[in-house]
Amino acid sequence: MQDMLVRLYNxxxxxxxxxxxxxxxxxxxxxxxxxxxxLEDWVGRNFSARWVSECRIAMSHQPIGCIIATRNHEIIGFxxxxxxxxxxxxxxxxxxxxxxxxxxxVLLVTALEHMRTLGYGYAIIGGVGPAEFYSRCxxxxxxxxxxxxxxxxxxxxxxxxx
Numbered sequence: 495m496q497d498m499l500v501r502l503y504n505x506x507x508x509x510x511x512x513x514x515x516x517x518x519x520x521x522x523x524x525x526x527x528x529x530x531x532x533l534e535d536w537v538g539r540n541f542s543a544r545w546v547s548e549c550r551i552a553m554s555h556q557p558i559g560c561i562i563a564t565r566n567h568e569i570i571g572f573x574x575x576x577x578x579x580x581x582x583x584x585x586x587x588x589x590x591x592x593x594x595x596x597x598x599x600v601l602l603v604t605a606l607e608h609m610r611t612l613g614y615g616y617a618i619i620g621g622v623g624p625a626e627f628y629s630r631c632x633x634x635x636x637x638x639x640x641x642x643x644x645x646x647x648x649x650x651x652x653x654x655x656x
Contacts, residue, residue, distance in 0.1 A: 497640035498619040500632050502610040511600040522600050525560045536569045543651060545585040548577035561605045563597045571597045573605040579644055583617045599631045606632060621645050
């Protein structure tokens with residue numbers, strides 16, 4: 495999977511997206527430090543141990559590099575940045591039950607807005623799965639010859655304990 499590049503000076507407005515999410519009872523915000531264990535547990539159950547590791551790094555930054563979406567005080571999605579590498583967006587994921595509601599787009603735009611506020615002009619989305627989503631939502635473009643990129647020589651997951 496290749497990487498994609500996003501121009502942060504040409505993002506859609508995030509405020510209307512967050513307002514539309516709020517109308518659905520969805521709150522989009524920075525994850526609080528005292529919620530890190532809740533986020534890590536949720537990401538581990540819904541995605542992967544590798545993503546838990548990346549979330550841990552994003553949560554360790556000042557300012558925190560993880561945006562969450564909640565509904566009824568439960569996480570339904572997250573987007574991290576500056577986790578695997580500075581200037582990288584990801585990991586990012588939305589619960590199956592919340593897909594198709596616009597949560598992914600609002601998380602994406604909000605995280606990228608935070609990156610722009612930190613002074614980045616561009617963001618890299620590493621090892622992209624849903625390329626069409628990123629292209630449609632924020633105009634991300636493929637970076638030629640970027641696979642496997644930073645994700646080369648990944649250590650295998652250890653076998654499960656019997």
